[in-house]
Amino acid sequence: MAADVHNKSAPWEVQNGSLVPVERLRFDRSDSPTPGLVEGTEPGAGQERAMFVHAQSFEDLTAESEAQAEEKSEKDLVLEEPREEAKEDEGEEGRDEDAVKEEEESQRGVRAKEEDITSEAWRDHRKHVFVLSEAGKPIYSRYGTEEALSSTMGVMMALVSFVEAERNIIRSIHADGYRVVFLHKSPLVLVGVSKTAQSDRELTRELQYVYYQIVSLLTLTQLNHVFQHKQNYDLRRLLAGSEHLTDNLLRLLDRDPGLLLSAVMCLPLSSSARDVVSSSLQAAKAKSLVFSILIAGNRLVTLVRKKDQFLHHMDLHLLFNLVNSSSSFREGEGWTPVCLPKFNTAGFFHAHISYVEPASDLCLILVSTDREDFFNLSDCKRRFLERLRKRSAYQVLQEALRAPTYSVSQVGIPELRHFVYKSKSSGLYTSPELPVPYQSVEEQERLMGLYQSLHSCLHHPTRPLRSIYRCGEMENLFAWVTSGFELYLCFSPLGTKALAVSAVNKLLKWIRKEEDRLFILNPQTY
Amino acid sequence: MTAMKVDAKVVMLGKESVGKTSLVERYVHHRFLVGPYQNTIGAAFVAKSITIGDKVVTLGIWDTAGSERYEAMSRIYYRGARAAIVCYDLTDSSSFQRARFWVKELQNCEEHCKIYLCGTKNDLIEEDRSLRQVDYHDVQDFADEIGAQHFETSSKTGNNVDGLFQKVAEDYSNSAFELMPEEKGVDLGQKKDSYFYACCHH
Ligand SMILES: Nc1nc2c(ncn2[C@@H]2O[C@H](COP(=O)(O)OP(=O)(O)OP(=O)(O)O)[C@@H](O)[C@H]2O)c(=O)[nH]1
Ligand SMILES: [Mg+2]
Numbered sequence: 001m002a003a004d005v006h007n008k009s010a011p012w013e014v015q016n017g018s019l020v021p022v023e024r025l026r027f028d029r030s031d032s033p034t035p036g037l038v039e040g041t042e043p044g045a046g047q048e049r050a051m052f053v054h055a056q057s058f059e060d061l062t063a064e065s066e067a068q069a070e071e072k073s074e075k076d077l078v079l080e081e082p083r084e085e086a087k088e089d090e091g092e093e094g095r096d097e098d099a100v101k102e103e104e105e106s107q108r109g110v111r112a113k114e115e116d117i118t119s120e121a122w123r124d125h126r127k128h129v130f131v132l133s134e135a136g137k138p139i140y141s142r143y144g145t146e147e148a149l150s151s152t153m154g155v156m157m158a159l160v161s162f163v164e165a166e167r168n169i170i171r172s173i174h175a176d177g178y179r180v181v182f183l184h185k186s187p188l189v190l191v192g193v194s195k196t197a198q199s200d201r202e203l204t205r206e207l208q209y210v211y212y213q214i215v216s217l218l219t220l221t222q223l224n225h226v227f228q229h230k231q232n233y234d235l236r237r238l239l240a241g242s243e244h245l246t247d248n249l250l251r252l253l254d255r256d257p258g259l260l261l262s263a264v265m266c267l268p269l270s271s272s273a274r275d276v277v278s279s280s281l282q283a284a285k286a287k288s289l290v291f292s293i294l295i296a297g298n299r300l301v302t303l304v305r306k307k308d309q310f311l312h313h314m315d316l317h318l319l320f321n322l323v324n325s326s327s328s329f330r331e332g333e334g335w336t337p338v339c340l341p342k343f344n345t346a347g348f349f350h351a352h353i354s355y356v357e358p359a360s361d362l363c364l365i366l367v368s369t370d371r372e373d374f375f376n377l378s379d380c381k382r383r384f385l386e387r388l389r390k391r392s393a394y395q396v397l398q399e400a401l402r403a404p405t406y407s408v409s410q411v412g413i414p415e416l417r418h419f420v421y422k423s424k425s426s427g428l429y430t431s432p433e434l435p436v437p438y439q440s441v442e443e444q445e446r447l448m449g450l451y452q453s454l455h456s457c458l459h460h461p462t463r464p465l466r467s468i469y470r471c472g473e474m475e476n477l478f479a480w481v482t483s484g485f486e487l488y489l490c491f492s493p494l495g496t497k498a499l500a501v502s503a504v505n506k507l508l509k510w511i512r513k514e515e516d517r518l519f520i521l522n523p524q525t526y
Numbered sequence: 527m528t529a530m531k532v533d534a535k536v537v538m539l540g541k542e543s544v545g546k547t548s549l550v551e552r553y554v555h556h557r558f559l560v561g562p563y564q565n566t567i568g569a570a571f572v573a574k575s576i577t578i579g580d581k582v583v584t585l586g587i588w589d590t591a592g593s594e595r596y597e598a599m600s601r602i603y604y605r606g607a608r609a610a611i612v613c614y615d616l617t618d619s620s621s622f623q624r625a626r627f628w629v630k631e632l633q634n635c636e637e638h639c640k641i642y643l644c645g646t647k648n649d650l651i652e653e654d655r656s657l658r659q660v661d662y663h664d665v666q667d668f669a670d671e672i673g674a675q676h677f678e679t680s681s682k683t684g685n686n687v688d689g690l691f692q693k694v695a696e697d698y699s700n701s702a703f704e705l706m707p708e709e710k711g712v713d714l715g716q717k718k719d720s721y722f723y724a725c726c727h728h
Contacts, residue, residue: 217595218595237594238593238594238595239595240542240565240593240594240595241565241591241593241595242540242595250625322567326564326565326567327564328547328564328565328566328567328570329567330569331547331550331551331566331572331589332550332570332571332572332587332589333570333571333572334567334568334569334570334571335568335569335570335571336567336568336569336591336596337596337599337673338568350601351568371599371602372602374571378571452640
């Protein structure tokens with residue numbers, strides 16, 4: 001059944017089958033990783049097949065809108081040292097013909113409404129996101145009430161339909177330091193207004209996330225159904241109470257490297273303890289179960305899946321977001337319909353969601369296909385806990401929860417401030433806690449912005465790069481992508497390129513040494 | 527540790543933010559959570575044992591979400607329920623309209639389910655009588671007409687909350703032998719081939 005779902009949208013699955021070595025044993029792994037690692041042998045790669053749908057960092061999300069407006073060529077070359085600010089000039093040429101820009105109009109369009117919304121402060125937000133129906137009805141606004149913005153949204157819809165009437169597609173408008181990005185995914189229209197340095201491609205990717213967030217609450221089938229019956233339906237009726245999910249998702253997009261890299265971070269845990277947790281989950285199975293997921297805050301402890309069923313990281317991030325944005329699941333055992341849009345936009349799964357203990361961070365998500373199966377799953381949870389306690393893994397787990405992160409100083413590279421390492425074949429990443437200079441929200445988002453910009457250069461649709469070194473006033477950055485991993489490093493501004501290059505080798509060795517703890521090497525299935 | 531045996535399924539129904547979760551919190555955990563309102567997602571299940579005479583009755587309480595988004599699947603939450611606590615906010619007349627909707631739904635689909643109408647947030651009325659938007663006697667008349675019980679509660683002060691659930695458990699205990707056995711909850715044999723179920727709303 002669902003295998004087809006994936007094959008349609010994920011041609012890389014086939015490829016994955018041949019790339020990932022089967023039945024590799026731990027002692028077969030090379031001790032020191034060599035550059036140009038083959039996928040599946042990089043530090044953090046799982047022993048068997050990955051848990052996730054195999055996704056290239058970017059492509060899967062934007063695949064549908066890949067006929068994307070091309071960025072004007074950028075200055076970064078392989079291992080060159082352009083200044084931080086040497087970004088693309090706001091060149092108008094070189095865009096796709098169908099990427100229409102109407103400078104003045106957009107600015108007026110947005111500005112004219114501003115008196116309605118609490119003015120200055122409202123205008124000052126770095127990134128606005130609006131969702132509207134094709135009839136121009138407001139559905140969501142990140143800031144300000146939808147009512148107050150209904151005429152603004154009307155204008156947006158007018159723009160979209162004006163351009164589409166000519167069989168063109170409006171992608172973005174650039175003016176006065178702002179980018180307005182449009183994403184039309186029938187029956188919804190999403191608009192992002194940003195004054196950040198992000199590219200259209202990245203903003204579009206974020207809008208896609210918001211779109212899937214809405215689909216995960218309603219299913220696409222229901223969305224279409226509702227608007228087929230009544231074109232000017234007020235979707236806020238069905239979305240009532242879910243605004244904070246989208247708000248929180250947008251915050252994550254600004255701060256969490258996992259959403260950028262399409263990867264998930266694990267709770268550091270000794271592999272023996274993790275194996276016990278996984279096998280306890282595996283043993284507590286039920287017929288209708290598809291995924292059993294144990295999380296701690298925004299970290300994955302383990303994931304057990306039905307054979308042949310893969311979860312997409314985006315769906316997992318949506319589940320993380322669902323659990324972490326609400327205290328609702330603390331009240332008892334939650335039982336809720338949830339659509340995993342990357343799995344199937346047409347139907348609901350039912351998720352049994354509950355914390356392991358009232359005050360614990362550990363939350364168990366049991367994803368089932370049968371909406372009648374609540375008590376059966378409740379029993380799975382009970383059996384899982386029973387096993388866990390019997391084998392005293394529970395204590396180890398509790399201890400691990402007290403140290404959910406690690407300091408970069410453990411790596412022993414003095415100039416290294418922070419890094420993000422993604423193992424491509426496992427879809428997992430690791431990253432130390434943010435060091436002092438990046439602990440405020442602004443600085444955290446700034447650092448993420450830097451990583452984002454590197455990411456976007458590495459994954460440039462027409463001129464992808466393998467590595468970039470960038471010097472800035474506040475820090476030096478190095479990014480490197482191979483077929484096996486993706487790595488972003490942040491150094492103090494005193495570092496040199498030579499130092500960065502040697503640091504990479506040292507870091508990869510360290511990750512290899514720690515991979516048992518930082519990654520899930522033994523993913524289980526039932 | 528064994529699975530708790532649930533005697534009676536009780537479902538909380540009513541418009542969003544009328545205070546269903548707060549009622550359950552008060553009854554089960556004896557507390558009232560202040561802070562920003564957190565709407566329930568889907569539904570939450572909690573079991574609570576209560577002693578009636580010399581018997582222990584375990585209520586399995588389903589606290590459903592009021593959002594219209596979940597209306598299409600509300601049946602799975604109230605099916606086989608022995609009692610439904612249909613809540614409305616005493617300070618919001620529209621919430622009583624919604625309560626009427628749930629009553630009708632229950633009458634059509636769950637004839638064995640006893641209905642308890644519960645006006646919530648009584649403390650607000652005590653503080654300021656002008657806030658009342660739902661008349662006590664109107665509801666009493668409606669309750670008589672449909673054969674329902676009628677309560678007014680406050681989860682903030684705890685007023686009448688235990689009384690409400692006590693009554694639910696007593697009624698169950700008294701009628702336990704008259705009615706058919708409790709629905710099992712799980713039916714593994716069914717729906718084997720339907721991996722998903724359709725989700726059309728209207
Ligand atoms: N003053 C007062 N406020 C209450 C009382 N009960 C609930 N509230 C408030 O009403 C709001 C909604 O309460 P909830 O219990 O979450 O409402 P709900 O019916 O569960 O809402 P949904 O889960 O969305 O269906 C919260 O802000 C509560 O603090 C009460 O007895 N007195
Ligand atoms: Mg609630």
